[in-house]
Amino acid sequence: MAIRILITGGTFDKEYDELAGSLYFKDTHIHEMLRLGRCRLEVAVRTVMMVDSLEMTEADRQTILANCRQAPEDRIVITHGTDTMVETARVIAAGETGKTIVLTGAMVPYAFGSSDGLFNLGSALSFAQVLSPGVYVAMNGMCIAARRARKNKALGVFEEMPG
Amino acid sequence: MAIRILITGGTFDKEYDELAGSLYFKDTHIHEMLRLGRCRLEVAVRTVMMVDSLEMTEADRQTILANCRQAPEDRIVITHGTDTMVETARVIAAGETGKTIVLTGAMVPYAFGSSDGLFNLGSALSFAQVLSPGVYVAMNGMCIAARRARKNKALGVFEEMPG
Amino acid sequence: MAIRILITGGTFDKEYDELAGSLYFKDTHIHEMLRLGRCRLEVAVRTVMMVDSLEMTEADRQTILANCRQAPEDRIVITHGTDTMVETARVIAAGETGKTIVLTGAMVPYAFGSSDGLFNLGSALSFAQVLSPGVYVAMNGMCIAARRARKNKALGVFEEMPG
Amino acid sequence: MAIRILITGGTFDKEYDELAGSLYFKDTHIHEMLRLGRCRLEVAVRTVMMVDSLEMTEADRQTILANCRQAPEDRIVITHGTDTMVETARVIAAGETGKTIVLTGAMVPYAFGSSDGLFNLGSALSFAQVLSPGVYVAMNGMCIAARRARKNKALGVFEEMPG
Numbered sequence: 001m002a003i004r005i006l007i008t009g010g011t012f013d014k015e016y017d018e019l020a021g022s023l024y025f026k027d028t029h030i031h032e033m034l035r036l037g038r039c040r041l042e043v044a045v046r047t048v049m050m051v052d053s054l055e056m057t058e059a060d061r062q063t064i065l066a067n068c069r070q071a072p073e074d075r076i077v078i079t080h081g082t083d084t085m086v087e088t089a090r091v092i093a094a095g096e097t098g099k100t101i102v103l104t105g106a107m108v109p110y111a112f113g114s115s116d117g118l119f120n121l122g123s124a125l126s127f128a129q130v131l132s133p134g135v136y137v138a139m140n141g142m143c144i145a146a147r148r149a150r151k152n153k154a155l156g157v158f159e160e161m162p163g
Numbered sequence: 164m165a166i167r168i169l170i171t172g173g174t175f176d177k178e179y180d181e182l183a184g185s186l187y188f189k190d191t192h193i194h195e196m197l198r199l200g201r202c203r204l205e206v207a208v209r210t211v212m213m214v215d216s217l218e219m220t221e222a223d224r225q226t227i228l229a230n231c232r233q234a235p236e237d238r239i240v241i242t243h244g245t246d247t248m249v250e251t252a253r254v255i256a257a258g259e260t261g262k263t264i265v266l267t268g269a270m271v272p273y274a275f276g277s278s279d280g281l282f283n284l285g286s287a288l289s290f291a292q293v294l295s296p297g298v299y300v301a302m303n304g305m306c307i308a309a310r311r312a313r314k315n316k317a318l319g320v321f322e323e324m325p326g
Numbered sequence: 327m328a329i330r331i332l333i334t335g336g337t338f339d340k341e342y343d344e345l346a347g348s349l350y351f352k353d354t355h356i357h358e359m360l361r362l363g364r365c366r367l368e369v370a371v372r373t374v375m376m377v378d379s380l381e382m383t384e385a386d387r388q389t390i391l392a393n394c395r396q397a398p399e400d401r402i403v404i405t406h407g408t409d410t411m412v413e414t415a416r417v418i419a420a421g422e423t424g425k426t427i428v429l430t431g432a433m434v435p436y437a438f439g440s441s442d443g444l445f446n447l448g449s450a451l452s453f454a455q456v457l458s459p460g461v462y463v464a465m466n467g468m469c470i471a472a473r474r475a476r477k478n479k480a481l482g483v484f485e486e487m488p489g
Numbered sequence: 490m491a492i493r494i495l496i497t498g499g500t501f502d503k504e505y506d507e508l509a510g511s512l513y514f515k516d517t518h519i520h521e522m523l524r525l526g527r528c529r530l531e532v533a534v535r536t537v538m539m540v541d542s543l544e545m546t547e548a549d550r551q552t553i554l555a556n557c558r559q560a561p562e563d564r565i566v567i568t569h570g571t572d573t574m575v576e577t578a579r580v581i582a583a584g585e586t587g588k589t590i591v592l593t594g595a596m597v598p599y600a601f602g603s604s605d606g607l608f609n610l611g612s613a614l615s616f617a618q619v620l621s622p623g624v625y626v627a628m629n630g631m632c633i634a635a636r637r638a639r640k641n642k643a644l645g646v647f648e649e650m651p652g
Contacts, residue, residue, distance in 0.1 A: 011344075011347060016434055016435065016438055016440075018337075018433040018434050018482050019479070019480075019482045021337060021349075021378075021409075022349075023347075023348075023349070033282070034304075036277060036278075036279060036282065037279050037282030037283070037286075037303075037304060038270055038279045038282075038302070038303050038304075038319075038320060039282070039303060039304035040303040040304060040305060040320055040321075041303075041304045041305060052347075083347075107201055107344040108342055108344050109342065111438060111439065111440070112342055112437060112438050112439065113276075113437065113438065113439045113602065114199060114437070115199075116199060116200050116201045118281040118282045118285070119196070119199065119200030119201075119202070119281045119282070119284060119285035120200070120285060121282060121285065122281070122282035122283060122284070122285030122286035122289070122304065123200075123285035123286065123288065123289040124289075125286065125304050126285070126286040126287075126289035126290050126301070126304070126306065127289050127293065129305075129306070130290065130293050130294060130306070131293060138289070139201070140200075140201050140202060140203040140204075141197075141200060141201075141202035141203060141204045141285065141288050141289070142203060142204060142292075143289065143292070143293070153345070154345075156201075156344050156345045157201060157203055158203075174507075174510060179597055179598065179601055181500075181596040181597050181645050182642070182643075182645045184500060184512075184541075184572075185512075186510075186511075186512070215510075246510075270507040271505055271507050272505065274601060274602065274603070275505055275600060275601050275602065276439065276600065276601065276602045277600070316508070317508075319507050319508045359608070360630075362603060362604075362605060362608065363605050363608030363609070363612075363629075363630060364596055364605045364608075364628070364629050364630075364645075364646060365608070365629060365630035366629040366630060366631060366646055366647075367629075367630045367631060433527055439602075440525060441525075442525060442526050442527045444607040444608045444611070445522070445525065445526030445527075445528070445607045445608070445610060445611035446526070446611060447608060447611065448607070448608035448609060448610070448611030448612035448615070448630065449526075449611035449612065449614065449615040450615075451612065451630050452611070452612040452613075452615035452616050452627070452630070452632065453615050453619065455631075455632070456616065456619050456620060456632070457619060464615070465527070466526075466527050466528060466529040466530075467523075467526060467527075467528035467529060467530045467611065467614050467615070468529060468530060468618075469615065469618070469619070482527075483527060483529055484529075
């Protein structure tokens with residue numbers, strides 16, 4: 001079963017720039033993470049963009065949706081900043097691709113020792129293999145349908161809204 | 164949805180003893196790992212034993228099966244050494260508990276920087292939430308039914324046998 | 327031989343704030359670092375301030391100098407942001423305390439996996455034990471007298487100026 | 490000032506063999522550690538042997554001594570297993586090379602997250618630059634003359650004997 005992984009940036013892939021003393025994007029860490037997880041799934045990785053999700057535009061979201069449509073795979077994992085992950089999930093859901101699409105990210109950059117990134121990636125790849133078509137957010141060990149997901153910014157966690 | 168986590172030892176939880184210069188078991192790292200993964204699932208952890216899976220006896224496997232039966236939860240994740248993970252999975256499958264039970268472990272101790280443990284834990288907890296009743300091995304990003312799983316000891320990976 | 331450690335902030339002690347997605351100061355990591363280094367020196371730690379060295383004022387530097395003077399110990403290590411470490415070193419040198427004072431820091435926060443902080447701390451504590459009175463910068467494995475030290479901001483390293 | 494680094498093995502350079510589930514030697518981590526420490530010293534690294542110091546023979550110690558003599562540098566750091574570090578230090582001291590030689594090691598392999606290796610390396614390289622000729626053990630942040638050093642095996646630390 002082949003899985004497409006689309007990289008869009010977010011905290012997941014932030015690095016520390018030791019000259020500037022700030023966080024920035026260089027390359028995705030996904031390949032190192034898949035190697036660390038000894039992942040043997042057939043995956044195809046594509047870096048669609050490398051942006052902070054607070055700066056993601058509607059055009060960016062349409063680009064991500066187009067990438068979901070064009071991918072030959074029916075199962076897709078998207079790494080994404082957490083701040084607007086739910087918004088992007090809803091745009092993709094509205095696109096009705098008929099595919100199983102799981103968005104995930106990290107609260108702490110993977111390059112930090114204490115990141116949740118590896119846990120979330122293992123989780124997202126697993127949900128993507130077994131869930132029926134739909135768009136989901138996989139964070140905090142849970143999987144929440146796009147229309148019911150919400151980021152609680154005060155707590156830094158994702159929640160499922162009733163209904 | 165509540166998940167029971169049963170700890171049995173294995174590489175997952177090996178520590179480095181700096182006085183003896185060898186690997187040993189102290190406490191499970193599962194709580195730290197759940198914290199790192201910002202896991203918000205309702206989990207109940209029970210340390211059943213702390214053994215190297217090469218030293219696990221048939222009586223030990225029956226103890227693990229009994230713990231699966233007695234747990235009030237219908238969804239169970241078991242951390243286990245990889246060397247005999249498949250054997251234990253088959254003993255539990257033969258026990259026909261009617262529950263969804265996922266075994267996982269690690270090729271490298273969690274206490275090492277390069278462990279696959281966090282990835283595997285995220286994966287196992289995810290499969291445990293959505294798979295129908297049965298006994299599975301979750302390693303290398305995959306989920307394999309107990310009766311078809313095999314550890315390839317030369318490569319250090321798990322494979323699905325045909326049939 | 328007792329050593330005083332004065333904490334002033336800098337990259338060394340920056341943390342990742344997962345709610346804000348930015349770097350900030352919480353507590354110093356010095357105690358954890360001394361524990362990791364199995365350090366058996368008699369040290370007394372004092373957090374003087376927790377600031378980014380680009381924001382350090384002349385009054386802050388006088389406070390650090392006063393702390394050097396007041397400390398009962400004759401050997402002092404100061405953790406400091408790298409951007410203005412040399413400026414502070416010169417203010418302390420001008421203060422003519424008659425003590426052996428070694429400033430050090432880190433290019434990457436200790437909380438990141440790839441930090442130089444632990445190496446630099448081991449280095450600074452060692453130089454502080456054996457050098458004669460004076461003010462020094464210990465970075466990049468080297469020890470440079472305050473009056474001859476310079477940060478090469480393009481390369482992110484410290485250099486010894488001739489003369 | 491050029492420093493020779495001689496690698497002899499020890500816990501410092503132990504790796505985890507994920508197929509065998511045990512610790513072993515592959516390559517030295519010294520180059521990665523010097524890079525992490527942003528070390529700008531002029532160093533020449535030579536791997537003399539890769540052995541557990543409990544298995545080091547008298548012939549091995551003579552080989553290390555010969556390497557100290559033959560090195561063009563007058564300042565030498567030796568990475569060594571902690572169990573017999575003091576014995577090797579005394580053999581080298583008896584060799585009267587007239588050089589400044591500092592032995593160091595680690596209680597926990599560098600490949601583990603919680604190693605003291607980087608701290609000790611920073612310390613040893615610093616002492617090696619400034620101490621007068623002699624043979625020393627640099628561990629626990631301290632530097633002890635070979636003839637007065639002792640490993641307290643119950644505590645896993647090095648001590649200075651009176652006299």
